[in-house]
Amino acid sequence: MTGDGGWIPENLDPARPSPARIYDYALGGGHNLASDREVFDQLVKIxxxxxxxxxxxxAFMRRAVLFMIESGIRQFLDLGSGIPTVGNVHEIAQKADPECRVVYVDIEEVAIAHSRLLLDEVEKAAIVEADFTRPDDVLKHPETLKLIDFSAPVGLLAVASVHHVPAEIDVYSAFDRYRDAVVPGSALAISHFTADFEKVHAKEIIEAVQAKAHNTACLRTRSEIIDLFGDFEMVSPGLVAASNWRPDITPPPGVHPEQDGIWAGVGVKR
Incomplete structure (x- = not known):
């Protein structure tokens, strides 16, 4: 590690932006670099x-976690968790019930480094360094098995992570494996960037990030995203624009859910 609070790996190229750090900056987090901020400023122009x-x-993630807790779930597997930033899953869940357990999963080096620092003294939460498209690496990891009891319901989270998986990777088989691994009463929350909304320049955004960060992405359609839920039963209101999924408040005038650019929903295993 370097001296920057211990969160920057020594082999990191500071000139190469990271989608995880760009997202951190967008949320007002402090674990990003000048190269990330430059890309985000370009995105704002688009x-x-x-x-x-x-x-x-x-905000969808927070509401999805609280819904799962209300449904009796007390353990969570966060697939492609990114850099822990404003409103982490374990903070949301453990505020509602201190007994909640959370396993974060990511492969991005800064996400791993910062997660380890953040969770160093946090009980009932851990980070697993693994590619979530290889589910056995996640499900059989010692940290996962230490915290997650697969004989009880599990909350699976894939929030803004699956669109980083390129089309040539069979993400559907991976999610089949995750759904099969959990018992009835478990739930799956997914949010996914898409080109379905006319008010969002999704393709231009992805192209701008890819040009700088060399990160692959796949803008799946609503029907393609629904397929990730398999035979899980979608809870009301189904797969909708993120801000339309059980909102806490009515959006103010002039704010349109179609500007979210994200499909979001929760399915439950019956």
């Missing part, structure tokens, strides 16, 4: 409400 898109997604 999509002026880019920061609101990030916040709509984060």
């Amino acid at each position: 999509q002026p409400n880019a920061r609101q898109i990030a916040w709509s997604n984060r």
